[in-house]
Structure formats: structure tokens, C-alpha cells
Amino acid sequence: MTKKSAYNVAIVGATGAVGETFLNVLAERNFPIAKLLPLASARSVGKNVTYAGKDYPIEELRHDSFKDIDIALFSAGASRSVEFAPSAVKAGAVVVDNSSAFRMDKDVPLVVPEVNPQDIFTHKGIIANPNCTTIIMLVALKPLYDYAKITRVIVSSYQSASGAGAKAMQELTDQAKAWASGKPLAVSAFAHQLLFNVIPHVDVFTDNGYTKEEMKMYNETRKMLHDDNVKVSATCVRVPVLSAHSEAITIETASKITASKARELLSKAPGVKLVDEPDKRSYPMPLFAAGQDLCHVGRIREDLSFENGLSLWVSGDQLRKGAATNAIQIAEELIK
């Protein structure tokens, strides 16, 4: 990308949960923006978004929206990415896409800057931001992989309502209000009532019995580590938390890694905050990881069920590190 003092940035899906986080994170990180273009559906035309204290009118996403845009941050769902990202590339923009549309395309790098930053520069116009649950897991696992080579991952996720978008987050809040006032609870964003429940069903089921979300964790982990020998078995679960996903992870490594070595590595790892003093009731929780860019890692212990096993618990804000912050870190690498 040609070096400039400031860049024209389009945000596709600017009214959504990720879009709003993009606006906050760009402002917080002082990203050098010359022109900001918020795009959404025709439904949002006439509304504004606020960036760094100033209102910007939302425009409808169209094929000709990208003239003079340097960087297009997409978060409006996979079908919009498939339809409009090629137009953005054709107009000269680099697309960082949050959807699943291009992640497994062999010509599209899939990047977490703490894991495989070198892949950014192989792009041909589109860079994919990985699945949010996979990003949070890999930030914690990369230092352990580098030290002892992970061969197997067994992971259960505890995914917050906002992972399914702004309306889903609202649905959980509305269910809490309805329950408190003795009214019936409306259910539409999830397969079942989420309040006072956990739902072992994130995204659609595939033929092998895993959901698409679980298969993203399998496929995307292997792609980013450039290692098809790593096996991942995931169970993805929606829990009645508003923001930040958590994950119970057990790994098997080729060589032994002790809990204290893992703690030492993770205390220095980029993107990680070690929160591991259980005797002081200090361990990662979504309540405290929400709003943070660092993934909180703790409950580190040697696994009792097999040799060379290590278990840990991670909480990370999936709208920030799992989506907006990761994409903006990629954009920062591009303009360095």
C-alpha cells in the first residue's frame, strides 16, 4: 500500500455490533484517517454514526461506493462480502473482511497479527479476519505451540450473545427485562431462550455432527498455524453473557510443557494478560475481559487425563480482539 499521512477508510456494516466497535477502536488507536465513509443497508440511510465526537452520515453500500477508498473494513455478513468486496478491490482498496466468506480461500491470507503476521503481505486485495472464537483461542495457544508443538486441541466455548450481532445482544437484555416484569420472553435470534439457559448450537450443523462454528475452529487453526497435523475438536456453546467469549481449552503437545513454563511464556506473550491467581479468586471472566483488547488467560494446569496435556481457560472480547481490533491491527501493519 502506498505510504500516506492519512487514509480513506470505509466501514461496511457501520451500524452493526462490529461496525460500532470499529469506530471506537479506530478512534482509540488514533488510526490516521483522512476520510471516513460509513456504509450500511438502505434501511440506515438518513442516520449518522459518531466517530471521535463527530457525526458522519451513513451511505448505502453500493458497488460504486469505494472510489478513492484505501482501506475497506467489512462487517456486514458473508453475502455482502462476496458481493461487494471484489468491487472495493477493483476500485483500489485493500479489504479486511470480518465475515467467513473468504477465510479458507487459498489466495486470501487469514491473519491474527500475534500468530502469523507474515501472511498479511501475501494478499491480493483481500485479507480475512478469522472467526472470533478462533482468534481468542490462538492468541493464547501460539506461544505454547511455538514452545512444545501442539498436536491436539479440545475446546469448549462459552460464547456471548453479542457474538450473534447487535439484535441478538438486545434480545438477551429484553428477555431479562421481560422476565423481571413477569412478561413472556420473545425468542428469535437464537434457537431457544438464552436467558437462564446455555445452547450447544452456534451456527448451523454440518454432516459430521459438528456445527459450522466448530469446523471454523478446526480449519482456521490449521490454516493460520500452517500445520495440518493439529487436530481440533470444538463444542461451541452460547451462554447468557452480553459481551466476551470464554473457552475451556485442553491441548496435547509433542513435548512436555509444565504449568509454570506455560505461565512464564504467557506472561510475556503479545495480546495476552495472564490472570492466574486462583487462590485470590483471580481468573479470566467475561465480565472483566469485555471492553479489553488483551485476551485473559488463566486456570493453567497440567491435565490429569493424558501425557503432555495442559488445560487453560481464556476470556476475550470477541467484538474487539475477535473482530474490530484484530482487523485494525492488520490495517496498521499494512500502513507501517
Ligand SMILES: NC(=O)c1ccc[n+]([C@@H]2O[C@H](COP(=O)([O-])OP(=O)(O)OC[C@H]3O[C@@H](n4cnc5c(N)ncnc54)[C@H](OP(=O)(O)O)[C@@H]3O)[C@@H](O)[C@H]2O)c1
Ligand atoms: N458479533 C461478533 O462478535 C462478530 C465477531 C467476528 C465477526 N463477526 C462478523 O461480522 C459481521 C457483522 O456482524 P455483527 O455482529 O456486527 O452483525 P450486526 O450487528 O447484525 O450488524 C450487521 C451490519 O450489516 C449491515 N447490513 C446488513 N445487510 C446489509 C445490506 N444488504 N447492505 C449493507 N449492509 C448491510 C447492517 O446494516 P443495517 O443496520 O443497515 O441493517 C449492519 O451494519 C458478520 O459477518 C459476522 O459474522 C461478528
